[in-house]
Amino acid sequence: MKLFEYQAKEAFSEAGIPIPEGRLAQDAGEAREAARRLGSPCVLKAQVLRGGRGKAGLIQFAESAEEAERKAAGLFASPHGVRKLLVERAIAVERELYLSLALDPVAATAMFIACAEGGVEIETLAAEQPEKIVTVPVDLDWGLMPHHVRELTFGLRLSGDTAKAVGDIAGNLFKVFRATGAELAEINPLFVTKEGGTVAGDGKLVIDDNMGDARGKYPLAPEYFDTQTEYEAALEGIPYLQFDGDIALMCAGAGLTTTVFDLVHYAGGTVANYLEFGGPNYTKAVQAMRLCLKNPSKVLLVVTFGTIARADVMANGLVEAIKALRPTVPIVTCIRGTNEEEAFATLRAAGLDPLYETEEAVRRAVDIAAGRRA
Amino acid sequence: MSVFIDRNTSVEVQGATGKEGAYWLKHMKDMGTRVVFGVTPGKEGQDVDGVPVFHSARRGMKAHPAELAMLFVPPRFTKDAVFEALDAGIRKIVTIAEGVPLHELIQIRKAALSCGAMVIGGNTSGVISPGKGMAGCIPYWIERVYRKGDIGVMTRSGSLTNEVTAEVVKGGFGISTLIGVGGDSIPGTRFAELLPLYEQDQETKALVIIGELGGSMEEEVAEAMEAEIFTKPLVAFIGGRTAPEGKRMGHAGAIVSGGKGSVAGKVAALEKAGGLTAAKPSQVGGLLRQALG
Numbered sequence: 077m078k079l080f081e082y083q084a085k086e087a088f089s090e091a092g093i094p095i096p097e098g099r100l101a102q103d104a105g106e107a108r109e110a111a112r113r114l115g116s117p118c119v120l121k122a123q124v125l126r127g128g129r130g131k132a133g134l135i136q137f138a139e140s141a142e143e144a145e146r147k148a149a150g151l152f153a154s155p156h157g158v159r160k161l162l163v164e165r166a167i168a169v170e171r172e173l174y175l176s177l178a179l180d181p182v183a184a185t186a187m188f189i190a191c192a193e194g195g196v197e198i199e200t201l202a203a204e205q206p207e208k209i210v211t212v213p214v215d216l217d218w219g220l221m222p223h224h225v226r227e228l229t230f231g232l233r234l235s236g237d238t239a240k241a242v243g244d245i246a247g248n249l250f251k252v253f254r255a256t257g258a259e260l261a262e263i264n265p266l267f268v269t270k271e272g273g274t275v276a277g278d279g280k281l282v283i284d285d286n287m288g289d290a291r292g293k294y295p296l297a298p299e300y301f302d303t304q305t306e307y308e309a310a311l312e313g314i315p316y317l318q319f320d321g322d323i324a325l326m327c328a329g330a331g332l333t334t335t336v337f338d339l340v341h342y343a344g345g346t347v348a349n350y351l352e353f354g355g356p357n358y359t360k361a362v363q364a365m366r367l368c369l370k371n372p373s374k375v376l377l378v379v380t381f382g383t384i385a386r387a388d389v390m391a392n393g394l395v396e397a398i399k400a401l402r403p404t405v406p407i408v409t410c411i412r413g414t415n416e417e418e419a420f421a422t423l424r425a426a427g428l429d430p431l432y433e434t435e436e437a438v439r440r441a442v443d444i445a446a447g448r449r450a
Numbered sequence: 451m452s453v454f455i456d457r458n459t460s461v462e463v464q465g466a467t468g469k470e471g472a473y474w475l476k477h478m479k480d481m482g483t484r485v486v487f488g489v490t491p492g493k494e495g496q497d498v499d500g501v502p503v504f505h506s507a508r509r510g511m512k513a514h515p516a517e518l519a520m521l522f523v524p525p526r527f528t529k530d531a532v533f534e535a536l537d538a539g540i541r542k543i544v545t546i547a548e549g550v551p552l553h554e555l556i557q558i559r560k561a562a563l564s565c566g567a568m569v570i571g572g573n574t575s576g577v578i579s580p581g582k583g584m585a586g587c588i589p590y591w592i593e594r595v596y597r598k599g600d601i602g603v604m605t606r607s608g609s610l611t612n613e614v615t616a617e618v619v620k621g622g623f624g625i626s627t628l629i630g631v632g633g634d635s636i637p638g639t640r641f642a643e644l645l646p647l648y649e650q651d652q653e654t655k656a657l658v659i660i661g662e663l664g665g666s667m668e669e670e671v672a673e674a675m676e677a678e679i680f681t682k683p684l685v686a687f688i689g690g691r692t693a694p695e696g697k698r699m700g701h702a703g704a705i706v707s708g709g710k711g712s713v714a715g716k717v718a719a720l721e722k723a724g725g726l727t728a729a730k731p732s733q734v735g736g737l738l739r740q741a742l743g
Contacts, residue, residue, distance in 0.1 A: 179552060179553075179556055179636065181556075181559075181635060181636040181637075181640075181665065182640065182666075182670075184556050184557075184559035184560035184563055184636075185556065185560065186556070199710075215560065216553055216556055216557050216560070217557060217560065254553065257551045257552060257553045259552055259635075284551050284552045284553070286525065286549045286550065286551045286552070287551045287552075287553075288526075315698075315700050317697055317699075328609055329607065329608055329609020329610060329700075330607060330609075330633055330699065330700025330701040330704060331605075331606065331607025331608070331609055331610030331611070331633070331660070331662055331689050331700070331701065331704075332607070332609035332610045332612075332613055333609075333699075333700055334610075334662060334663070334689040334690045334693060334699040334700060334704060335610055335613065335689040335690075335731065337690075337692060337693065337699070338689060338690065338691050338692045338693075339730065341692040342692075342729070342730070350699070350700075352700045354608075354609055355548065380609065381609050381610075381612040381613050381616075382609060382612075383575070383587070383588065383589040383592070383608070383612065384575075384587055385609075412612075413589070413592070413612060414589055414592070433732075434613060434731065435730060435731075435732055
């Protein structure tokens with residue numbers, strides 16, 4: 077789960093990484109008050125999870141509390157779903173660095189990635205100037221050692237107090253990374269100030285959904301999701317993505333659902349939602365269908381090829397969901413796998429016309445959505 | 451010979467007395483797999499379908515040496531169970547659990563690399579050489595999916611494997627060995643690391659890989675083909691061609707980020723290396739016939 081900037085910075089600060097003095101504001105009045113207390117000039121940073129906030133105008137400078145209030149009102153009214161602003165005292169920046177920790181799935185280590193030029197996206201830098209990037213692998217069982225830090229700071233051509241400060245930040249970033257089981261901990265830009273200090277200008281922290289301890293601190297909330305239905309699906313533990321097309325996918329298995337998603341597009345159709353109720357969720361047909369029906373669609377397409385997630389159990393679940401929710405959209409099914417004969421019988425008894433081939437089922441759903449058949 | 455598991459491979463099952471473990475242990479045996487002992491702490495002296503159970507892998511190994519450990523263990527105990535098998539001297543491990551913390555997956559892979567072991571999974575249904583041996587939870591009895599033959603299969607997905615493998619069988623072929631490396635972003639063993647096994651295996655004439663968006667495993671296969679580490683015909687189906695960037699499509703590993711991991715890039719790399727790629731599962735059988743001349 078990707079955290080908001082203010083949460084990442086809180087975690088960084090608790091680990092001893094310097095962050096700019098700042099306050100959280102939930103409306104324009106609070107932004108004005110925050111700016112007054114912090115003093116001008118200040119920066120207003122919209123707390124949204126998308127990248128590229130600068131280009132999207134979601135980061136604004138204000139020279140006074142009045143200007144902060146006016147600009148905050150604009151940000152809250154923007155179409156980006158801004159619920160919170162981080163108001164920070166502006167910093168006199170001498171230079172910007174890039175520093176992050178990620179996992180290397182091939183070498184099976186953690187990996188520091190650093191660059192003497194921060195502020196730009198690391199992907200851009202990696203593509204255009206790979207020679208400027210310093211990488212230092214760190215074995216998770218060995219932990220961070222002084223030579224790793226030296227490798228990093230010499231690689232960045234830092235010296236003196238700045239080298240020491242950046243080294244300390246790297247050590248503390250490693251602590252946060254390990255404590256949250258993070259996929260990514262990033263400081264971009266890492267400011268070196270005109271006074272010679274070092275401050276995390278931004279913070280990105282993607283924590284592991286499977287780390288119970290870290291997750292407990294950040295309970296699921298609607299603000300992490302683009303839509304209410306995505307939030308409700310997450311509460312059920314059902315993978316769900318919202319789109320704006322015609323065909324609601326209620327499929328089982330991540331790989332198969334993704335393939336059905338492709339096949340719908342190849343056949344000229346559009347997807348209303350991606351929903352996957354395989355694995356441990358295969359008995360959750362009622363919840364799955366309820367989520368699909370929250371979204372306007374022209375047809376519900378059910379494709380499964382389950383083994384542990386047995387076909388007969390899925391067919392029973394689907395029929396039960398139809399009885400409970402009485403959907404008005406037509407349903408196309410292609411439920412196969414363990415005990416598929418029983419599944420077919422169950423579906424036929426419920427008045428459905430079960431199909432056996434995924435691509436045929438996709439064609440039928442696309443035809444129904446296009447009004448070519450009922 | 452087969453790849454990874456055949457009828458002589460001795461297997462121990464950790465988590466043998468659990469609901470899943472006991473159910474699949476029996477199926478593994480019924481298919482002909484040589485299951486020599488089970489492990490459940492506190493249950494030594496019991497048996498599961500005639501297979502003796504021990505407190506630990508080391509205690510079991512003293513009585514019944516095993517080459518392969520099959521783990522039916524929940525995600526929070528998986529790291530310990532893998533290390534227990536390694537400590538007992540086992541160098542082939544299959545783990546099915548989904549949801550093992552990322553840092554632990556890194557540590558598991560690192561440990562395996564360090565001692566020359568191979569950990570298959572997590573988040574997989576396992577490994578099967580039809581008619582010979584199975585380590586996992588694969589319904590070998592579905593004949594139209596798991597018929598014995600001479601096509602190797604490597605996959606990142608369970609449900610999609612059934613879909614694609616059914617097309618292999620429909621095309622008149624069968625499976626030599628199928629290995630599910632799993633849907634996680636940090637699999638214990640990567641596609642390219644299995645290629646030398648399929649290259650050597652005389653019972654494998656061609657290889658099907660079932661990949662998806664995200665990561666770099668398919669690109670690594672293309673590199674191994676370019677380097678002639680793998681020279682047999684290869685057909686790939688890769689899901690997620692129309693997936694939008696930045697969205698995680700079900701599996702933890704299935705996400706395109708920073709422009710990397712796109713299906714278009716994977717398809718281009720594999721085709722350049724001489725592989726054939728199917729846009730739809732139904733094309734796999736025909737491409738195999740084409741590849742095998």
